[in-house]
Amino acid sequence: MTRFGKLAAAALVGAVTLGQGSVASAQDYPTETVRIVVPWGAGGGTDTIARAFAAELEALVDEAVIVQNIAGAAGATGSFQVSQAKADGYTVLLNGSSDFTSPMVFQDLPFGVDDFKYVGGFFVTPTWMVSHKDRGYESFDQFVEAAKAQPDTLTLGVGGATGAHAMMAHAVRGYLDLPVRIINYQGGAALNKAILANEVDAGVIHAPVLLNEVREDMVNVLIAGGSLSGITHEPVRGTPTLEGTDIPISIGVTRGLMVPADTPDEVVARLSELAMQATESAGFAAFGDKFGFAPTWLGPEQFEAVVRGEIETFQDLKTRFFQ
Amino acid sequence: MMFEPLLDGFAQALQPMNLFFIVAGTALGMMVGALPGLSSPMAIIVLLPLTYGMEPLPALLIMIGVYVGTKLGGSYSAILLRTPGTPAAACTALDGFPMAQRGEAGLALGYATLGSTIGGLFGWVMAVSFVPVIGAIALRSGPADIALIGIAGLIMVSSFVRGSIVKGLIGVAFGLLISTVGMDPESGVSRYTFGVLDLNSGIPFAAALVGLFGLTVVLSDLTLLGSKAHLTTDRVKVALPKLGDALKYWRAILIGGGYGTTVGAIPGVGAEGASWLAYATARRQSKTPDAFGTGAPEGVLAPEATNNATTGGTMIPMMTLGIPGDGSTAVMLGALLLHGLTPGVTMMRDHGDIVWGVLAGLGLATVAMFILGWKAIRLFVFVLQQDRSWLFPFVLVFACLGAYATTNTFFPVWVAIVFGLVGLAFESRGFPVVTIVLGIILGPIIEVNMRLALALSNDDWTTFFATGPRIALVALVALLLFVEIRQAMLARRKDRDAIPAEATNQGGM
Numbered sequence: 001m002t003r004f005g006k007l008a009a010a011a012l013v014g015a016v017t018l019g020q021g022s023v024a025s026a027q028d029y030p031t032e033t034v035r036i037v038v039p040w041g042a043g044g045g046t047d048t049i050a051r052a053f054a055a056e057l058e059a060l061v062d063e064a065v066i067v068q069n070i071a072g073a074a075g076a077t078g079s080f081q082v083s084q085a086k087a088d089g090y091t092v093l094l095n096g097s098s099d100f101t102s103p104m105v106f107q108d109l110p111f112g113v114d115d116f117k118y119v120g121g122f123f124v125t126p127t128w129m130v131s132h133k134d135r136g137y138e139s140f141d142q143f144v145e146a147a148k149a150q151p152d153t154l155t156l157g158v159g160g161a162t163g164a165h166a167m168m169a170h171a172v173r174g175y176l177d178l179p180v181r182i183i184n185y186q187g188g189a190a191l192n193k194a195i196l197a198n199e200v201d202a203g204v205i206h207a208p209v210l211l212n213e214v215r216e217d218m219v220n221v222l223i224a225g226g227s228l229s230g231i232t233h234e235p236v237r238g239t240p241t242l243e244g245t246d247i248p249i250s251i252g253v254t255r256g257l258m259v260p261a262d263t264p265d266e267v268v269a270r271l272s273e274l275a276m277q278a279t280e281s282a283g284f285a286a287f288g289d290k291f292g293f294a295p296t297w298l299g300p301e302q303f304e305a306v307v308r309g310e311i312e313t314f315q316d317l318k319t320r321f322f323q
Numbered sequence: 324m325m326f327e328p329l330l331d332g333f334a335q336a337l338q339p340m341n342l343f344f345i346v347a348g349t350a351l352g353m354m355v356g357a358l359p360g361l362s363s364p365m366a367i368i369v370l371l372p373l374t375y376g377m378e379p380l381p382a383l384l385i386m387i388g389v390y391v392g393t394k395l396g397g398s399y400s401a402i403l404l405r406t407p408g409t410p411a412a413a414c415t416a417l418d419g420f421p422m423a424q425r426g427e428a429g430l431a432l433g434y435a436t437l438g439s440t441i442g443g444l445f446g447w448v449m450a451v452s453f454v455p456v457i458g459a460i461a462l463r464s465g466p467a468d469i470a471l472i473g474i475a476g477l478i479m480v481s482s483f484v485r486g487s488i489v490k491g492l493i494g495v496a497f498g499l500l501i502s503t504v505g506m507d508p509e510s511g512v513s514r515y516t517f518g519v520l521d522l523n524s525g526i527p528f529a530a531a532l533v534g535l536f537g538l539t540v541v542l543s544d545l546t547l548l549g550s551k552a553h554l555t556t557d558r559v560k561v562a563l564p565k566l567g568d569a570l571k572y573w574r575a576i577l578i579g580g581g582y583g584t585t586v587g588a589i590p591g592v593g594a595e596g597a598s599w600l601a602y603a604t605a606r607r608q609s610k611t612p613d614a615f616g617t618g619a620p621e622g623v624l625a626p627e628a629t630n631n632a633t634t635g636g637t638m639i640p641m642m643t644l645g646i647p648g649d650g651s652t653a654v655m656l657g658a659l660l661l662h663g664l665t666p667g668v669t670m671m672r673d674h675g676d677i678v679w680g681v682l683a684g685l686g687l688a689t690v691a692m693f694i695l696g697w698k699a700i701r702l703f704v705f706v707l708q709q710d711r712s713w714l715f716p717f718v719l720v721f722a723c724l725g726a727y728a729t730t731n732t733f734f735p736v737w738v739a740i741v742f743g744l745v746g747l748a749f750e751s752r753g754f755p756v757v758t759i760v761l762g763i764i765l766g767p768i769i770e771v772n773m774r775l776a777l778a779l780s781n782d783d784w785t786t787f788f789a790t791g792p793r794i795a796l797v798a799l800v801a802l803l804l805f806v807e808i809r810q811a812m813l814a815r816r817k818d819r820d821a822i823p824a825e826a827t828n829q830g831g832m
Contacts, residue, residue: 072523073522081732184508
């Protein structure tokens with residue numbers, strides 16, 4: 001055997017052993033601390049959900065599961081770091097689907113959908129359009145009629161120029177040819193205050209934000225981007241959806257887990273199994289109860305389909321309805 | 324009923340660990356204040372990474388302690404060294420140092436302690452009374468109101484800071500320029516990011532603050548390395564004046580408290596401008612104005628009451644609007660964000676317990692400051708005499724950690740370093756860095772709210788005159804600008820008149 005041949009053989013043996021090693025490690029994954037990266041600051045919606053979820057996941061395994069906030073560049077910094085991380089299943093990105101996809105549609109990012117493997121989604125919430133009671137809109141139809149009666153007068157607040165809120169608002173305006181003015185607030189908290197201060201005719205925000213005010217009958221729910229069947233407040237579960245109103249899309253945010261694209265399939269499968277158990281645990285159900293919305297599990301393929309579908313929808317909305 | 328939230332706040336702040344943090348923070352603040360060159364925002368920046376793992380309330384309480392403590396600490400070096408420990412104490416040196424020179428150092432320190440405490444409590448009462456009222460109004464304020472308050476704050480900070488208004492305005496404009504970097508709030512277009520992903524959400528203001536307040540100070544103080552302070556007297560013991568003696572000067576205290584609270588409550592101005600204003604007014608109102616500058620107790624009481632009263636004043640815009648009154652509160656706002664709390668008009672509604680806990684802590688810190696200043700002064704005077712060069716490496720390390728902790732990436736550390744150098748360049752040319760900071764912080768607040776107001780009114784500019792308060796704010800801004808421009812023109816005319824006279828003189832030669 002030549003020297004080169006020996007080397008090649010050694011490399012082959014090494015590769016086989018390594019391969020076996022990764023299978024073995026997949027079975028008892030995790031054997032070290034799992035780091036869940038949330039690409040947003042502490043205290044926001046995604047962070048709150050992530051911390052509750054991480055606690056349930058940690059209860060299922062012998063290792064620590066920590067949440068790390070890597071904020072910046074509207075979620076891009078943390079996402080990019082995970083895409084570049086070691087693909088061993090110990091660095092996991094936790095993000096909301098539309099928070100992850102809309103920057104891809106509106107900006108040049110150094111990463112894309114194909115840089116990740118999808119572990120699964122565990123919290124599916126639609127966006128909803130809500131209005132202060134004093135504005136007097138009891139239903140979406142009333143809002144539409146009022147908007148048509150006074151063109152370019154009614155205001156529709158959203159929590160940012162792009163993202164799920166803006167997508168839904170532009171879809172409503174574009175598909176129905178509705179002459180409303182879309183007002184861009186800086187994030188959900190500012191929009192939340194604007195709706196309560198009765199500053200806008202209606203606002204599009206993630207459900208179940210403002211649920212307490214809905215319960216106290218201060219705020220009316222007009223229409224939802226998707227099904228509200230998981231919400232804890234029974235009277236609004238049957239709220240009409242966009243799809244039921246001649247707008248053939250659904251908009252919301254699915255919080256889910258992603259890992260770097262090169263992560264071994266066995267590790268992804270194991271993590272996915274653990275994540276499903278965490279989602280369906282009693283503890284996480286109790287969190288959902290407190291949060292106002294019941295968690296739902298989406299498997300890897302379903303979650304990936306949601307992400308890819310959103311990109312298609314957003315791209316379409318952008319070319320048709322955004323100037 | 325009204326006092327219930329405040330009592331709850333005290334119940335939280337008085338928990339043993341929280342109380343410990345308040346007292347420890349206050350002691351630390353007094354030391355930092357006593358050391359010339361080290362400032363309260365800098366000390367709070369150093370604390371940022373240390374408090375990151377703590378609950379939000381204890382983290383804020385230790386910062387509040389530092390904030391309050393530095394105000395009195397600054398007077399120690401002003402009185403004993405004639406080098407004010409903090410810019411806000413510069414005024415105290417005018418009368419405090421002459422008193423120390425004629426052997427009344429203890430009495431001067433006593434007046435400073437008493438003035439600071441009474442002023443602080445005055446400001447605290449004002450904060451506790453006005454925060455809930457303004458908070459309730461703020462929740463109903465529209466974007467147009469917030470934009471106008473921001474603009475008024477910027478105009479005031481540029482006219483009140485030491486030096487010329489032109490330099491102040493240049494600093495503010497530079498800050499505004501920095502704040503335009505990042506995604507356009509309306510259209511989502513990236514501005515001045517040059518394709519750098521990290522700049523998409525703008526230049527992180529907490530990191531810029533770390534640079535401007537932390538690194539700049541270290542860089543500009545490098546020349547002082549190895550120097551030790553020499554005191555006017557080595558027998559330092561606080562001689563608290565009899566309450567009756569101090570109350571003779573009630574007018575100076577009241578003027579100080581009033582100026583401190585109101586100027587503190589105006590976004591951006593802070594203690595520095597306020598103590599000079601109070602000093603000048605107290606002198607005008609005094610029966611013995613000629614004694615000022617030669618060691619008059621009133622000359623110590625007025626500025627010291629002022630700079631502590633500002634701690635209450637600055638709480639009002641910070642807690643109700645999310646607008647900082649000075650550098651220290653700007654850093655505290657950054658700390659709030661780090662702890663996942665959103666400062667702004669919704670703060671009172673969503674985190675009322677923290678607001679009241681902090682306000683209770685402010686009162687307790689003032690009391691702690693009095694006791695420490697009375698009984699433990701020797702410790703602070705000892706610290707004052709030490710060479711502080713060994714502190715600088717720690718400041719640098721903690722400042723960088725604090726910047727890193729804002730996003731858990733290295734990018735903000737670079738930002739802090741760049742701003743440290745920028746700050747040094749500005750400071751050495753006499754542009755106060757606080758104007759840049761206010762530009763950076765108020766810039767986005769003004770931009771976002773102004774564009775929102777216009778979007779809501781369908782681009783109708785009259786929305787800025789639509790209500791009484793808005794008209795008042797616009798009038799205030801116009802008046803301030805008018806006064807400043809008139810003064811500048813008068814000064815120029817004087818110059819012009821002077822030049823021909825010189826020219827004729829020369830011609831005659």
